[in-house]
């Protein structure tokens with residue numbers, strides 16, 4: 434699966450809007466870490482990696498940005514995140530790049546694991562080798 438869009442419930446009234454997210458109800462994992470990306474420039478591209486284990490939900494809680502997804506097996510996708518009630522669920526083994534950040538964009542990320550640099554594959558060719566080897570293993574099972 435190359436990223437899945439999640440629609441969150443907005444609790445709104447005359448005072449404004451509120452979104453509440455709960456482990457295993459609104460997304461399929463338990464959060465161990467939260468981080469957010471802000472003060473980005475529109476011409477900057479970030480990411481350029483995949484994770485071996487980490488699951489994440491990306492939510493652009495202010496402004497907008499785009500995410501390029503690539504499973505290394507020929508499938509790619511571009512996702513626009515421009516609403517605080519939309520999340521992108523990202524499992525392991527997906528190469529991702531974030532770009533086209535609007536002014537004042539804030540990209541909030543819920544992550545299933547603590548930060549671990551060993552979980553990153555930051556070299557695209559190594560990513561291709563990794564996913565193709567895994568796909569081959571699955572076919573041989």
Ligand code: T46
Nearest residue numbers: 466468470479480481484487489491529531542547548
């Ligand atoms: C991802 C995308 C969506 C930490 O010390 N702790 C953390 O939890 C994180 C996420 C980062 N860092 C340090 C590591 C680097 O020195 O913060 C610096 C910037 O991280 P990075 O270059 O990995 O940032 P992005 O925007 O390329 O990627 C981030 C996440 O790292 C990554 O897991 O999936 O956002």
